Amino acid sequence: MTSPDLPAELKAALEARLQGLSRNAAAARAAAISKTYRDGGGSGAIKSEIDALAYALARMPATYAAVTASLNALGEIRPDFAPASLLDVGAGPGTATWAAADALPSLQDFILLDANDALRSLALDFARSSARLRNMNYEPGQARNLLAHAEAADLVIASYMVGEIGDAERRALAESLWAKTRDTLLIVEPGTPAGYARIIALREQLIALGAHVAAPCPHDGKCPLSAPDWCHFTQRLPRSGAHKQVKGAELPFEDEKFAYVALTRAPVAQRLARVLAQPDLTKVEISAKLCTPDGLAIAKIPRRAKADYARARRWRWGDAIIEG
Incomplete structure (x- = not known):
């Protein structure tokens, strides 16, 4: 299984960009950006290089760990899954792409889509430290507009981005994501009741379009849980000194709660x-x-x-x- 810790070259690239940056300033910007997300805003709050670095320092480790855990769970159910191409929608600083590249050695082509210029610039800078990712294609613009012209991929990932859009647009985006999925679509959201509700709504919508659930559910039927219960998981990840400082935390680890669903074109062979x-x-x-x-x-x-x-x-x- 792939480790939930950031790859060494990514950690080194992040540390290099932090040289000379005020950790207090980064912590303040990370706190402001987090508040914007909690209040229902999105990545529009990230406007500058410092914003992008603060966001990456605060959120990349947890997002990487959650996507990695989801891909590890998919790999348990489908050990023969060997996609050649990845489409990372709402890619931000490229976290899900790094996780997929580490978990799936078969990947050769990487296409990333996002409208945020500061995060895109940071992602491209980080990618220069990776022999596999330095030639990735990162397209700027709104996801739905870009998806209309994007090539289909074996694996499509939308991590921590579905919650940034409204309900009507979310349904249209889900159809576009599925249309560009040759084999498997992975959607990851925060492990909150609201994140779970978004996952369940998209799961139901895409099953109606012919999708099959590979993980975490062992069936394509209705989720058997009822409120106030909700399906979510947790992944423990280590915190670096800089990560602790920008998060205002003392513990050397963080527990990221997440919800996810992996949907496939063909039904999976085993139901665990x-x-x-x-x-x-x-x-x-x-x-x-x-x-x-x-x-x-x-x-x-x-x-x-x-x-x-x-x-x-x-x-x-x-x-x-x-x-x-």
Whole structure:
């Protein structure tokens, strides 16, 4: 599996761009940009090189970790998946492209789309440190306009961008994303109830257009969860000194909560149950909430069933498992 930590060359490129930059100024800009996102705004708040660097320092590690975790989950279900081309929509500083390049050695062609000039400039600068990415094609402009003329790709990724657009445009964008998907579409959103709701709405829309779910769901049916519950996962990632400073954090790690769906043109061969929360371990049994091909289930594995109990002790939130 690919590590949730940023690749060495990307970390080095980011550190190089931070030389001479006031960390206090970067922290202030990162806080302002984060507030804009929380208030329903988007990347329009990122206007300058300092803005782009502050955003990258604050958000690239977590976004990279979430996309990597999603791609690792997809790889468990489809170990033979070997796409040659990637279309990264709403690419920002190129985080999802770096994650895909690291997780999928088969990728050769990288096309990125985004309207933010500051983030695009930073992404191109970072890409110069990578032999695989330095010749990537990064098109500036609004996603839907660019998608109309873009070539289809084996893998299409839209990470942390669907929430920046309205409901009506979101449905149209989803159709455009699917139209450009030769094989697999991966959508990643924040692991909030609102992020989950967007994922579920797009999942339902695209299944109606013929898509099949590869991960995290082991079925193409309606999500069995009901409010206030929602499907999301978490990925722990290390924090650098600069990352801690710009985030105003003391812990050496961060837990990124995310929601995702991977949709494919053809149905997947295996349907594995998904662990939807960290299992509850007691001296008597292990209890785990699972999404199964038949719907929601609470698995209870008694301690006396030694082999099954030992196996269940290794289950972690987000794992794909074989029941029984």
